[in-house]
Amino acid sequence: MDTSNNSKQKAGAILLKNDWIVRQIEGMAKMLAKIIFNKESTDYQISEETNQSDTGLLFLQLTELIDSGKINEAENLLFDKLDPSNKRYLELAIDFYSKLNSLSDASLEKSEFSREEINEGLTSVAYSILQYIYKIYTIELNFRAVVNG
Numbered sequence: 001m002d003t004s005n006n007s008k009q010k011a012g013a014i015l016l017k018n019d020w021i022v023r024q025i026e027g028m029a030k031m032l033a034k035i036i037f038n039k040e041s042t043d044y045q046i047s048e049e050t051n052q053s054d055t056g057l058l059f060l061q062l063t064e065l066i067d068s069g070k071i072n073e074a075e076n077l078l079f080d081k082l083d084p085s086n087k088r089y090l091e092l093a094i095d096f097y098s099k100l101n102s103l104s105d106a107s108l109e110k111s112e113f114s115r116e117e118i119n120e121g122l123t124s125v126a127y128s129i130l131q132y133i134y135k136i137y138t139i140e141l142n143f144r145a146v147v148n149g
Contacts (some may be wrong), residue, residue: 044095
């Protein structure tokens with residue numbers, strides 16, 4: 001009897017932890033979309049114009065890899081192509097992790113991926129954004145110092 005209750009408690013704790021991680025990822029993605037793009041949605045919007053762009057083609061490749069369960073390969077491709085100075089890449093990265101976050105635990109497990117990896121990846125993207133902003137800010141300060149002599 002005790003073993004059954006312990007198992008149920010452990011299963012409940014795991015579900016709560018996963019739910020908490022899902023909400024944290026969702027919240028971080030929405031915050032980044034709002035701050036960087038002034039958007040309420042984390043969705044990457046593809047149009048006729050962006051369809052043939054580098055980010056549009058990358059979006060299609062990532063979507064195909066996710067759909068075929070090759071999430072690790074998709075994430076590697078994303079980071080190979082990620083350019084923090086290009087907002088479209090950042091928007092695409094946020095969309096990528098939001099899509100992964102919407103997958104079921106079973107789908108993630110089948111693809112040998114975890115919520116923790118989603119959180120780590122999105123955190124890494126956020127860090128790249130902050131590094132880029134810091135670089136721009138530093139350049140601006142240096143430029144002002146030179147101009148103001």
